[in-house]
Amino acid sequence: MKQTKTFIPTMREVPSDADIKSHQLLLRAGYIRQNTSGIYSFLPLGKKVLQKIETVIREEMEAIDAVEVFMPALQQAELWQETGRWYSYGPELFRMKDRHNREFALGATHEEVITSLVRDEVKSYKKLPLTMFQIQTKFRDEQRPRFGLLRGREFIMKDAYSFHASEESLDVTYQDMMQAYTNIFTRLGLNFRAVIADGGSIGGTGTHEFMALSDIGEDTIAYSDNSSYAANLEMAEVNMDYDKSDERLKEMEKVSTPEVRAISDLVTFLGVEANRCIKTLVFKADDAFVVVLGRGDHDINDIKLKNVLGAEVVELADEVEVKKLLSCEVGSLGPIKLPLELKVIADKAIASIVNGVCGANEEGFHLMNVNPERDFAVDRYEDLRFTLEGDTSPDGNGTIKFAKGIEVGHIFKLGTTYSAKMDATYLDENGRAKPFIMGCYGIGVSRILAAVAEQFNDESGLKWPKKLAPYQVHLVAVNVKDEIQKELADELHKLLKSYRYEVLYDDRPERAGVKFADSDLIGLPMRITVGKKATEGIVEVKFRQTGETVDWQREEITEKLQ
Numbered sequence: 293m294k295q296t297k298t299f300i301p302t303m304r305e306v307p308s309d310a311d312i313k314s315h316q317l318l319l320r321a322g323y324i325r326q327n328t329s330g331i332y333s334f335l336p337l338g339k340k341v342l343q344k345i346e347t348v349i350r351e352e353m354e355a356i357d358a359v360e361v362f363m364p365a366l367q368q369a370e371l372w373q374e375t376g377r378w379y380s381y382g383p384e385l386f387r388m389k390d391r392h393n394r395e396f397a398l399g400a401t402h403e404e405v406i407t408s409l410v411r412d413e414v415k416s417y418k419k420l421p422l423t424m425f426q427i428q429t430k431f432r433d434e435q436r437p438r439f440g441l442l443r444g445r446e447f448i449m450k451d452a453y454s455f456h457a458s459e460e461s462l463d464v465t466y467q468d469m470m471q472a473y474t475n476i477f478t479r480l481g482l483n484f485r486a487v488i489a490d491g492g493s494i495g496g497t498g499t500h501e502f503m504a505l506s507d508i509g510e511d512t513i514a515y516s517d518n519s520s521y522a523a524n525l526e527m528a529e530v531n532m533d534y535d536k537s538d539e540r541l542k543e544m545e546k547v548s549t550p551e552v553r554a555i556s557d558l559v560t561f562l563g564v565e566a567n568r569c570i571k572t573l574v575f576k577a578d579d580a581f582v583v584v585l586g587r588g589d590h591d592i593n594d595i596k597l598k599n600v601l602g603a604e605v606v607e608l609a610d611e612v613e614v615k616k617l618l619s620c621e622v623g624s625l626g627p628i629k630l631p632l633e634l635k636v637i638a639d640k641a642i643a644s645i646v647n648g649v650c651g652a653n654e655e656g657f658h659l660m661n662v663n664p665e666r667d668f669a670v671d672r673y674e675d676l677r678f679t680l681e682g683d684t685s686p687d688g689n690g691t692i693k694f695a696k697g698i699e700v701g702h703i704f705k706l707g708t709t710y711s712a713k714m715d716a717t718y719l720d721e722n723g724r725a726k727p728f729i730m731g732c733y734g735i736g737v738s739r740i741l742a743a744v745a746e747q748f749n750d751e752s753g754l755k756w757p758k759k760l761a762p763y764q765v766h767l768v769a770v771n772v773k774d775e776i777q778k779e780l781a782d783e784l785h786k787l788l789k790s791y792r793y794e795v796l797y798d799d800r801p802e803r804a805g806v807k808f809a810d811s812d813l814i815g816l817p818m819r820i821t822v823g824k825k826a827t828e829g830i831v832e833v834k835f836r837q838t839g840e841t842v843d844w845q846r847e848e849i850t851e852k853l854q
């Protein structure tokens with residue numbers, strides 16, 4: 293492809309609204325352009341990378357017998373009403389009305405659509421298992437679209453859905469997906485980890501997220517340095533999305549009474565659990581605070597105290613004015629861990645498990661409702677690292693380390709959550725109607741483009757791994773007005789094309805400096821420069837990953853490229 297014929301609008305300046313490397317570089321190197329918040333056009337180079345990502349995904353999906361379909365983005369509200377998600381999904385779902393006043397959603401995900409399709413067409417266990425996937429545009433009105441393609445409002449996802457007649461069959465497909473995802477991210481060259489993920493609100497029984505490791509990731513993962521153990525702290529991400537603007541911090545200062553500060557200290561030192569909870573409820577008695585860490589949707593009456601998994605009693609020093617603290621946790625978050633470092637603020641920490649202590653009657657307590665982050669500032673990620681880093685991994689192998697990650701894939705055992713609500717059933721061997729057992733499996737296709745760009749760059753630009761580079765070779769004619777150079781470059785262009793190399797040919801009448809800067813920015817794996825030595829039939833070859841430069845004779849190029 294000749295650069296005079298294609299469309300690669302590079303920029304010298306760093307765009308002011310792009311605050312991470314991948315976003316800046318994808319804009320500057322002319323891969324993407326923003327239309328409006330969270331909405332992007334893919335330019336020729338960006339589109340090519342997308343296609344490469346999609347090819348790898350398609351190959352691995354087909355290898356495990358998943359078949360490709362393409363479902364509508366425009367989805368009638370009735371389907372979403374059947375599962376109740378029309379009401380529960382919230383403002384992230386784009387909603388609209390047609391000219392007849394019928395309501396629609398723009399597909400944020402496709403469980404409803406595919407379940408209705410299978411409900412209508414698959415009647416017997418003999419047709420199961422069945423796995424279908426699509427690569428399609430998704431729409432989510434994200435609260436904070438940011439980081440370019442990483443969190444868009446319109447983005448490309450590969451989503452797959454599987455249907456089964458037994459849990460065992462779902463397990464097999466889930467394992468196949470796990471392997472396929474591992475193959476995909478390995479082939480794409482990503483530095484990633486598969487992590488055990490919180491089930492969240494979808495109500496599944498098993499779920500893994502695939503995290504591309506990156507300092508700008510919005511998720512925090514804990515992993516062992518000596519085994520495959522890795523877990524996502526889903527709620528950390530929720531909390532990290534909070535706006536920590538100065539104004540907010542000032543607001544927090546205002547409500548920071550000594551009591552709140554004492555609780556803030558406690559929550560800070562509760563480490564991981566504080567990190568995972570949105571809401572902290574504090575009951576105050578004469579000489580005790582009971583701290584209940586829970587999810588944000590818990591109303592005080594709603595707390596399932598009987599679900600409390602564990603509690604610990606701690607004596608704190610007088611100077612924090614809290615004689616005794618009882619901490620416990622609600623829901624499925626797992627037992628609280630009180631770090632030894634609590635000694636830093638307490639003279640002594642007496643820890644003993646007091647099961648069900650929070651079942652004690654609430655009367656006589658004075659209720660306070662303290663929200664970490666709203667009422668006081670907590671750097672949760674740091675708390676977490678401080679608390680758990682260096683501990684033994686839950687599987688006993690190695691110690692726990694922390695990293696930030698970008699969620700590039702997510703696999704999920706859904707069970708019958710959707711099929712039961714939508715009355716999607718098949719007939720089993722005995723002719724009985726049973727709801728389909730389901731799984732769903734997503735990959736952020738456009739997000740991967742940014743995640744790879746984030747992992748592969750240097751100060752001069754992008755550095756694509758071979759498999760994803762929009763072209764393999766950047767052929768640069770230094771001076772197109774020089775006949776010898778132009779002739780040799782034209783000839784090489786033809787030759788490389790005839791050997792089916794993907795070549796981007798810079799045949800622009802630009803200065804050498806501009807061409808080299810653009811070439812580094814675009815970041816193809818290999819640059820072949822035709823310059824002054826063209827008279828001797830010599831070209832300069834530069835490898836983008838290593839920076840290594842060598843001279844090749846014109847005749848040896850095709851042989852060396854093998």
Ligand code: ATP
Pocket residue numbers: 401432434441442443444445447448449699700701702734735736737738739
């Ligand atoms: P996140 O936690 O980042 O909001 P999610 O858990 O809501 O993602 P899923 O519903 O699991 O996302 O969707 C499957 C995949 O789609 C994700 O693993 C991610 O790679 C991608 N994805 C989700 N939201 C976006 C977005 N706003 N922009 C780009 N990719 C996204």
Ligand code: MG
Pocket residue numbers: none
């Ligand atoms: Mg999301």
Ligand code: MG
Pocket residue numbers: 699
């Ligand atoms: Mg997520």
Ligand code: MG
Pocket residue numbers: 699702
């Ligand atoms: Mg997810």
